[in-house]
Amino acid sequence: MNIGSQRDAAVVRTCVGCRRRASASQLLRVVVQRSEGSQNRLVPDPQRRLSGRGAHVHHDTNCLDQAVRKRAFTRALRIEGTVDVAAVRALVESESAERPTPAHEAGMDRMKTTR
Template sequence: MGCRRRASASELLRVVVQRSEGSQNRLIPDLQRRLSGRGAHVHHSTNCLDQAVRKRAFARALRIDGAVDVAMVRALVESESAERPTPAHEKQVETE
């Protein structure tokens, strides 16, 4: 979503919005891919997540108004960053 690179569904993190009255919409990671509602997908990387937030891509993809709280998704992605290898599209090419 943020980086706009294509990947298989197994390589992406699905998120859904949890709506609550009077407060900000909150993104919830859908690890089982079974939560109801419209979902959006993002790579398991902080770079991709940051780009999606900056571009306001979650609000467009999930068709919601207003700001979106991505704290839960960010915590998950940051905790996974040590466990997952760097995606190929984020690896830096060494030049000599």
């Protein structure tokens, strides 16, 4: 029995693109790699091991596009200036070609909050 996978299944995060909640294992963690120039670079962290503040996004180009358009990464990661999302986009696009339609787009989102 792998206790780490049970713990990850219980952890719920919010996608910065679509703002829907999902388990951490269904989202891609993204961290910022700071550069001396004017542009910071976003780095995908699929293993969730890199240090620093992270933001989460679905493995979907629509969610990534929404996050970029809303400047959600700069807010979530508390950075200023522009960000380079090329590395994250490359990973998401390669994964979206392999994955079926995400549950949140297919209308099968089960992670609803009750208040």
